[in-house]
Amino acid sequence: xxxxxxxxxxxxxxxxVDVATLADDxxxxxxxMTSHASVNVMLALEDAFDIEFPDRMLKRSVFESIAAISAAxxxxxxxxxx
Amino acid sequence: MTIEVDxxxxxxxxxxxxxxxxxxxxxxxxxxxxxxxVETIDALREERALSAFVPAELGGGGVSFExxxxxxxxxxxxxxxxxxxxxxxxxxxxxIVRHLxxxxxxxxxxxxxxxxQRLIASVTSEVGTGGDMGRxxxxxxxxxxxxxxxxxxxxxxxxxxxxxxxxxxxxxSPEAEPGDQVVALTRRGQNExxxxxxxxxxxxxxxxxxxxxxxxxxxxxxVLGTPFSRVAAESMVPVSHILWSHLWLGIAEDAFDRARxxxxxxxxxxxxxxxxxxxxxxxxxxxxSLLRAEVDSALRYFLVASAEPxxxxxxxxxxxxxxxxxxxxxxxxxxxxxxxxxxxxxIMGFKNDTPFSVGRHLRDAMSGxxxxxxxxxxxxxxxxxLIAKEV
Numbered sequence: 001x002x003x004x005x006x007x008x009x010x011x012x013x014x015x016x017v018d019v020a021t022l023a024d025d026x027x028x029x030x031x032x033m034t035s036h037a038s039v040n041v042m043l044a045l046e047d048a049f050d051i052e053f054p055d056r057m058l059k060r061s062v063f064e065s066i067a068a069i070s071a072a073x074x075x076x077x078x079x080x081x082x
Numbered sequence: 083m084t085i086e087v088d089x090x091x092x093x094x095x096x097x098x099x100x101x102x103x104x105x106x107x108x109x110x111x112x113x114x115x116x117x118x119x120v121e122t123i124d125a126l127r128e129e130r131a132l133s134a135f136v137p138a139e140l141g142g143g144g145v146s147f148e149x150x151x152x153x154x155x156x157x158x159x160x161x162x163x164x165x166x167x168x169x170x171x172x173x174x175x176x177x178i179v180r181h182l183x184x185x186x187x188x189x190x191x192x193x194x195x196x197x198x199q200r201l202i203a204s205v206t207s208e209v210g211t212g213g214d215m216g217r218x219x220x221x222x223x224x225x226x227x228x229x230x231x232x233x234x235x236x237x238x239x240x241x242x243x244x245x246x247x248x249x250x251x252x253x254x255s256p257e258a259e260p261g262d263q264v265v266a267l268t269r270r271g272q273n274e275x276x277x278x279x280x281x282x283x284x285x286x287x288x289x290x291x292x293x294x295x296x297x298x299x300x301x302x303x304x305v306l307g308t309p310f311s312r313v314a315a316e317s318m319v320p321v322s323h324i325l326w327s328h329l330w331l332g333i334a335e336d337a338f339d340r341a342r343x344x345x346x347x348x349x350x351x352x353x354x355x356x357x358x359x360x361x362x363x364x365x366x367x368x369x370x371s372l373l374r375a376e377v378d379s380a381l382r383y384f385l386v387a388s389a390e391p392x393x394x395x396x397x398x399x400x401x402x403x404x405x406x407x408x409x410x411x412x413x414x415x416x417x418x419x420x421x422x423x424x425x426x427x428x429i430m431g432f433k434n435d436t437p438f439s440v441g442r443h444l445r446d447a448m449s450g451x452x453x454x455x456x457x458x459x460x461x462x463x464x465x466x467x468l469i470a471k472e473v
Contacts, residue, residue: 016259029311032259035216039399039465046469055471058399060311 001080004048005069009033012040024067029060038063045069051076089138090149096129097153106160110434113163113442116287118244122157122164123201131168133196135175140189141196147176147321147388151328151381158332162446163288165329167201167241170289173325174202174249177317178267178306180388187303191267195247202267203245205296209235213458216314217260221253222305231299232266239275240291246270248296251310263310268298285445315397320384320405322454327377327412330450334419337443338370341423344430344438359426366422373415380408399470406459406466413450420444 002024010019013033022031033041041063046052051073053062062072073080105122112119126132135150136142150172157165175195178188194200211217220234232252242248247269254262278293306313345363383404387395395401420443424431427438434441467473 030259030262032261034261036462036465039469042469052471053469055398055400056394058470059394059397060315061397 001073002066002070005045005066005073008041008044008048009066012044013037022066024070025065027064028066029064035060045073049073049077049080089143090145093129093131093134093143093145094149094152094156097126097131098156100125100129100131101156101160101164105157105164109161109164110442112161112288113446114287116281116283116290118241118290119161119164119167119288120244122161123167123244126168127199130196130199132171132199132201133175133192135172135179136192136196137179140192142192148381148385150176151324154325154328155332155335158329159336160332161288162329162333162443163286165332166286166289166326169325169329170204170240171202173318173322174204174267176321177249177265177313180317181306181308181313183307186307187301188267188306191304198246200246201241201244202247202249203239203242205234205236205239205242205248205250205294207237208251209237209293211260213455215251215454216263216311218251218253218263219260220250221256221258222264222266222302223256225299227299229299229301230266230305231297233295233297235278235293236296237293238291239294239296240289242275242292242294242296243277243290248273248298250296250298254309261311265306265310265313266298266300267304267306268300269304272300273298284448285442286449312397315402316393317396320380320396320401323405323409323412324377324381324384326450326453327380327408330412330416330447331373331377333443333447334370334373334416337420337423337440337447338366340431340438340440340443341366341426344427359428362422362426366419366426369415369419369422373412373419376408376411376415380405399466400472403463403466403470403473406463409454410456410459413447413453413456416450417444417447420447 006019014037016032042053057072062068104125108121130143134143134145138144154165154169157168182188206215208219210219220232222230222232225231234250247267250266251263252266254264274297275294278295281290281292341363345359348359349357420440423440430436430438431440433439
């Protein structure tokens with residue numbers, strides 16, 4: 001799952017660094033993801049995993065790291081973690 | 083509880099008196115001369131209004147946010163520039179209070195703010211960021227003495243020359259990305275401001291907001307512990323939009339009152355005859371009703387969400403949309419209502435020296451669309467609308 005998350009970040013977060021260099025718990029915003037870019041990451045994740053993030057999840061802390069995104073996706077679709 | 087209500091009522095009564103007896107009578111001169119409303123701000127200091135939101139245990143007034151918003155409305159009714167200075171100061175105070183770590187430098191600072199009635203200005207916009215407050219170029223930079231320093235090119239600093247202290251957004255360090263921001267609160271004596279422009283503008287002339295190069299050297303403890311991204315979402319953005327909207331509503335209410343006074347005078351001159359201006363007034367009234375409802379509903383949303391544990395809801399995209407919409411609607415409607423009032427009173431409203439004059443109101447209200455440009459907010463909303471669910 002994390003590979004697919006990394007792909008969405010690579011394609012849409014417009015980070016100044018290669019996503020491969022980021023640890024799972026590294027702060028994506030501190031790494032340079034803007035709020036504008038984060039919206040595109042959210043859209044890409046909804047498409048890639050065929051899910052919809054509810055409003056309560058659409059906030060900075062849920063998208064601040066690969067680990068946080070992975071936890072949110074697992075909550076929405078427990079079978080993804082399997 | 084009773085004590086708190088009394089405090090709130092007492093502050094509101096004294097701010098109302100300052101608005102009516104000092105801000106109002108000086109409003110035309112403040113506007114014409116584009117001068118800082120010094121007598122109004124001094125009178126607010128006398129009433130200890132600058133520390134109204136500081137908790138009582140730190141020496142402040144301990145009033146509710148709702149009362150503060152009402153004060154902005156009352157001042158806006160009489161002098162928009164005074165109201166804007168008051169509102170902008172309170173935005174910084176509310177932000178600091180809501181993100182206060184106990185035992186921090188900021189706690190001691192709030193005590194001094196209350197004792198000395200210090201006025202805070204904000205340095206949030208920056209040349210080169212395209213109006214995006216969520217990005218900074220200037221950074222907290224280690225200074226030779228072990229402290230910190232910064233130099234920021236600010237396109238506008240409202241009442242910068244008259245403020246005691248500055249609330250400045252900066253990158254966390256010289257290596258940090260533009261969005262990795264913190265807030266520094268620096269004091270008179272630590273700051274050096276060099277004006278880079280003038281302030282001869284259409285409206286809100288009394289806010290005296292030219293551009294400056296701001297330099298400061300200060301101890302590191304004067305940087306707020308909470309990152310600006312969180313401070314902005316939970317406090318600064320909603321609080322700004324709510325307090326601004328209240329004062330814009332105040333401007334619109336006064337323009338409406340003047341138009342209504344004109345229509346009543348016309349009716350008395352020709353009793354019983356059809357009165358087209360009264361129908362125009364009715365149209366303005368319906369727009370004013372919508373504005374009142376929008377401003378009040380956003381305030382309620384904020385109060386409820388602020389009372390929830392962790393204020394989680396305020397950091398959602400849905401909340402960002404809510405307050406962006408308030409800002410756009412209130413700034414546009416307030417100006418439309420002033421324009422509508424002018425349609426009612428015609429030449430008597432167009433002239434600057436009649437009891438029905440609304441030129442200043444219209445010009446002041448027009449500044450709303452530029453304070454964080456509505457076009458930029460629409461651009462942000464365009465993205466948020468694609469992902470937020472219940473809007």
